[in-house]
Amino acid sequence: MSATTERIAGVLAPVVTPFKPDLSPDPERLVRHTRWLLSQGVGLAVFGTTSEGNSLAVEEKIELLNRLLDAGIDPARMMPGTGSCALPDAVRLTAHATGLGCAGVLMLPPFYYKGVSDEGLFRSFADVIERVGDTRLRIYLYNIPPVSQVPITLPLIERLLKVYPGVVVGAKDSSGDWDNTCAYLDNFAEQGFDVFPGSETFLLQGLRRGAAGCISATANVNPRAIARLFATWQAPDADAQQLQLNQVRDIFARYPMIPALKAAITHYGDDASWAAVRPPLLALTDEQRVLLVNELETAGFAIAGLRAA
Amino acid sequence: MSATTERIAGVLAPVVTPFKPDLSPDPERLVRHTRWLLSQGVGLAVFGTTSEGNSLAVEEKIELLNRLLDAGIDPARMMPGTGSCALPDAVRLTAHATGLGCAGVLMLPPFYYKGVSDEGLFRSFADVIERVGDTRLRIYLYNIPPVSQVPITLPLIERLLKVYPGVVVGAKDSSGDWDNTCAYLDNFAEQGFDVFPGSETFLLQGLRRGAAGCISATANVNPRAIARLFATWQAPDADAQQLQLNQVRDIFARYPMIPALKAAITHYGDDASWAAVRPPLLALTDEQRVLLVNELETAGFAIAGLRAA
Numbered sequence: 102m103s104a105t106t107e108r109i110a111g112v113l114a115p116v117v118t119p120f121k122p123d124l125s126p127d128p129e130r131l132v133r134h135t136r137w138l139l140s141q142g143v144g145l146a147v148f149g150t151t152s153e154g155n156s157l158a159v160e161e162k163i164e165l166l167n168r169l170l171d172a173g174i175d176p177a178r179m180m181p182g183t184g185s186c187a188l189p190d191a192v193r194l195t196a197h198a199t200g201l202g203c204a205g206v207l208m209l210p211p212f213y214y215k216g217v218s219d220e221g222l223f224r225s226f227a228d229v230i231e232r233v234g235d236t237r238l239r240i241y242l243y244n245i246p247p248v249s250q251v252p253i254t255l256p257l258i259e260r261l262l263k264v265y266p267g268v269v270v271g272a273k274d275s276s277g278d279w280d281n282t283c284a285y286l287d288n289f290a291e292q293g294f295d296v297f298p299g300s301e302t303f304l305l306q307g308l309r310r311g312a313a314g315c316i317s318a319t320a321n322v323n324p325r326a327i328a329r330l331f332a333t334w335q336a337p338d339a340d341a342q343q344l345q346l347n348q349v350r351d352i353f354a355r356y357p358m359i360p361a362l363k364a365a366i367t368h369y370g371d372d373a374s375w376a377a378v379r380p381p382l383l384a385l386t387d388e389q390r391v392l393l394v395n396e397l398e399t400a401g402f403a404i405a406g407l408r409a410a
Numbered sequence: 411m412s413a414t415t416e417r418i419a420g421v422l423a424p425v426v427t428p429f430k431p432d433l434s435p436d437p438e439r440l441v442r443h444t445r446w447l448l449s450q451g452v453g454l455a456v457f458g459t460t461s462e463g464n465s466l467a468v469e470e471k472i473e474l475l476n477r478l479l480d481a482g483i484d485p486a487r488m489m490p491g492t493g494s495c496a497l498p499d500a501v502r503l504t505a506h507a508t509g510l511g512c513a514g515v516l517m518l519p520p521f522y523y524k525g526v527s528d529e530g531l532f533r534s535f536a537d538v539i540e541r542v543g544d545t546r547l548r549i550y551l552y553n554i555p556p557v558s559q560v561p562i563t564l565p566l567i568e569r570l571l572k573v574y575p576g577v578v579v580g581a582k583d584s585s586g587d588w589d590n591t592c593a594y595l596d597n598f599a600e601q602g603f604d605v606f607p608g609s610e611t612f613l614l615q616g617l618r619r620g621a622a623g624c625i626s627a628t629a630n631v632n633p634r635a636i637a638r639l640f641a642t643w644q645a646p647d648a649d650a651q652q653l654q655l656n657q658v659r660d661i662f663a664r665y666p667m668i669p670a671l672k673a674a675i676t677h678y679g680d681d682a683s684w685a686a687v688r689p690p691l692l693a694l695t696d697e698q699r700v701l702l703v704n705e706l707e708t709a710g711f712a713i714a715g716l717r718a719a
Contacts, residue, residue: 124497124537155495155522158468158502186464186495188433188688193467211690212522213464215557221690228433228689248524250559251690379497380537381520381530381560 108239108270108295109180109204110313112304112328114138114320115149117362118157118165120377126161128168130374134321134366135174142328143320145174146207148182150248150275151318151359155209156379159190163197176202180316184209184243188225192232195240205239207273207316212249219257230265238268244285245275245299252276255288262292273316275299279306286311301327302350305343308334318358322365322404323349352396356389357382364390365397369404417548417579417604418489418513419622421613421637423447423629424458426671427466427474429686435470437477439683443630443675444483451637452629454483455516457491459557459584460627460668464518465688468499472506485511489625493518493552497534501541504549514548516582516625521558528566535570539577547577553594554584554608561585564597571601582625584608588615595619610636611659614652617643627667631674631713632658661705665698666691673699674706678713 116138119130135145148154148162170176181198183206185191195206210222230238244253253272261269271294274282282303285296295313304315320327330342353361360378364385367375376384425447428439444454457463457471479485490507492515494500504515519531539547553562562581570578580603583591591612594605604622613624629636639651662670669687673694676684685693
């Protein structure tokens with residue numbers, strides 16, 4: 102494995118994590134799903150929020166990364182989530198992912214304490230960088246205040262870029278706030294800071310303003326269409342493509358997102374095992390799943406090829 | 411070690427965790443501080459919010475527990491924090507603490523996802539209980555919505571008490587909302603559910619309403635006076651004692667609490683090593699520490715005996 106010099110870009114799926122009946126991770130199903138996602142043209146942001154990444158122990162994540170690599174999944178297409186409340190956990194997983202040759206890591210700030218200072222967050226990221234001590238490390242900051250409740254502010258990004266140029270190289274913005282995504286882009290994109298909106302809803306307007314792609318939950322089920330908009334965003338039908346993406350996204354957004362994605366994979370992949378989530382999440386009820394599939398079919402949507410995956 | 415039949419009660423300190431210069435935990439200093447706390451009449455809620463418990467990896471917490479037991483600290487006086495975002499982490503640490511004979515565990519709900527259902531939280535706690543599978547397990551639910559953002563509701567408690575009587579046996583309420591503490595007490599105390607307000611500010615009114623004690627950050631520095639009020643709350647001077655406790659608490663509450671406690675221990679214990687916190691927290695500045703100590707001395711407060719500990 103060699104260090105990647107070209108940055109990862111485009112559409113990434115925060116890959117949903119399959120569980121066995123005892124709720125242990127299911128590496129075989131994960132490998133199959135990641136292969137299918139790659140075949141559809143999207144990269145792999147494993148261990149994100151959609152992946153129930155914080156519901157997994159560090160050992161489980163290390164084992165899953167190893168299994169993916171053993172199965173021949175290309176680490177240059179991977180951006181695992183490695184942030185943690187505990188510094189040693191973040192260091193351990195970040196070092197492992199970097200050592201495997203992953204394109205980068207998507208790093209949450211420590212998210213237990215609220216109202217912490219930018220100085221404290223700076224030191225959190227700095228400590229991980231210094232302790233990992235690997236020139237291949239590429240960090241993407243993960244801003245998801247609706248969940249983490251710990252925002253990544255503009256002054257924090259500015260300071261990290263100044264002190265760790267070439268290491269802190271981008272961000273996923275899941276604020277859901279287009280103004281914040283614009284602020285990230287307008288302040289830092291020119292310096293080579295790669296901004297990924299956290300939903301394909303913002304893909305076209307993001308690309309028009311300099312975004313590097315997007316990292317979106319629904320890329321788990323609608324990867325090819327989202328990847329196509331990324332590839333053809335300057336084509337005349339780009340706005341029409343965006344509207345179609347939004348239609349699918351809007352359906353999933355009417356349900357608890359993570360269980361809904363798994364329910365769709367269960368249905369279109371004809372594999373009931375995919376429904377399981379770890380608590381505190383709950384799988385969709387049978388009624389919810391039927392409603393979801395009806396809505397998707399009414400909209401003319403089906404996950405082509407998932408069954409074969 | 412035998413299973414404790416009598417429940418832990420009284421005043422517990424969420425024991426602050428000392429770190430070495432490299433930010434690894436310092437077991438020797440932790441043993442000394444816990445010995446001193448026990449000598450002052452308070453129990454040990456290690457790995458709480460004040461302990462930076464979520465800033466520690468599970469392995470670090472297991473190692474620290476082992477070191478405390480090796481040093482002869484009585485597990486019947488301990489209620490370690492064991493909740494985690496990841497089920498296997500919560501199971502592993504809870505099983506270890508229970509196996510060591512700890513009086514109980516103080517359990518946060520999984521706190522990454524927000525807006526989760528009571529059903530999902532019930533399954534989280536139920537899964538830990540079933541997987542630990544130890545009749546000695548005693549769980550105290552940890553309600554701290556200002557930090558965790560995941561409240562422990564009355565219906566959730568009611569259901570857990572119904573399904574797991576004798577296992578789910580109490581709660582720490584750090585909501586800061588006296589009405590919520592009253593609701594816990596009025597609904598469940600009669601069934602033997604032990605409620606510990608999360609601050610000594612509520613100790614006297616709590617005891618008058620049936621609380622089992624309190625678990626409070628400032629018990630790290632003012633243990634004897636808080637324990638005295640617990641022991642003598644029906645004495646004529648109880649209200650006067652409460653006012654004195656409040657005065658000390660109010661001073662600490664004007665600073666970031668965890669760094670302020672460590673700064674006080676640094677000062678009164680004459681041991682600069684205690685100041686270190688893990689990011690994202692920050693140690694008090696020299697100016698803040700001087701101000702804090704001045705305020706404490708103006709109020710006639712000193713941590714008696716800490717230097718000798």
